[in-house]
Amino acid sequence: NDLGIQVLGGAGYTREYHAEQFWRDNRLNPIHEGTNGVQALDLSFRKLWQNKGLGIQILKREITQDLDSVCTLKNAPESAKLASKLMPYLGHLHEVLIHLSKVLQTEKALTLTANAQALMNIFASIVVSWMWIRQASTAEQLLNNEIDSNRQDSEKQNFYHGKIQAAKYYIDWELPLINRDIELLKNDNTVCTDMQADWF
Known part of the structure; x- marks a missing residue:
C-alpha cells in the first residue's frame, strides 16, 4: 500500500x-x-519451546511436505523454482534454533532479548513465502488447465499470472532480507545490549 x-x-x-x-x-x-517486540519475545522465549518444540516441528513438517510436493508437479515449474529458493532457509532456521537453544542456557540469553525481532522476521518471511508458493502453485496449475482446455478467459489468466508474479517478487526481493537476521542471531550480536543509557 x-x-x-x-x-x-x-x-x-x-x-x-x-x-x-x-x-x-x-x-x-x-x-x-x-507491539512486535512483545510478540517477538513471546515467540523466542515461550512459544518455540512449548511441548518440547512440537509446534515448530509440525510447522517445518507441513512446509517441507508442501515444498516437496510442489517440486514434483509437472505443470508448475515456476513454483518449483520458488520452492527450491525457500528450502535452504528452512535449513538456516533449523541452525538458528539449535544455536539459540544452547544460547538460552548461558549468560548470552540476554542477547536474544534484544534480537528477538530478528527471529520473528525469519519466521514471518519463511511462512509468508510458503503461503505465496502455495498460491503460485495453485495459480500455475489452474493457468495450465485453462490453456490446455483452450479456454480464453483472459481475466482469470491475468489473475493467475499476477499471483505467480507476486510470489516471485516476495521470494526474490523480500525473503533474502532475512539473511541479515540469520547472521545477527548466529553471531549473538550484542550491539543493542552493549548500548549504555549514558550514550544517548
Whole structure:
C-alpha cells in the first residue's frame, strides 16, 4: 500500500484513490496487534519451546511436505523454482534454533532479548513465502488447465499470472532480507545490549 501511494506520485494520499484508505487501514494494524517486540519475545522465549518444540516441528513438517510436493508437479515449474529458493532457509532456521537453544542456557540469553525481532522476521518471511508458493502453485496449475482446455478467459489468466508474479517478487526481493537476521542471531550480536543509557 505504501508503494502504491508512491506509484501514484503523491496523489495516492487523497480520497480519490483506494490506496489512501488501504494504507490508513494498514497503519492501524500495529495498534490492534500490540507491539512486535512483545510478540517477538513471546515467540523466542515461550512459544518455540512449548511441548518440547512440537509446534515448530509440525510447522517445518507441513512446509517441507508442501515444498516437496510442489517440486514434483509437472505443470508448475515456476513454483518449483520458488520452492527450491525457500528450502535452504528452512535449513538456516533449523541452525538458528539449535544455536539459540544452547544460547538460552548461558549468560548470552540476554542477547536474544534484544534480537528477538530478528527471529520473528525469519519466521514471518519463511511462512509468508510458503503461503505465496502455495498460491503460485495453485495459480500455475489452474493457468495450465485453462490453456490446455483452450479456454480464453483472459481475466482469470491475468489473475493467475499476477499471483505467480507476486510470489516471485516476495521470494526474490523480500525473503533474502532475512539473511541479515540469520547472521545477527548466529553471531549473538550484542550491539543493542552493549548500548549504555549514558550514550544517548
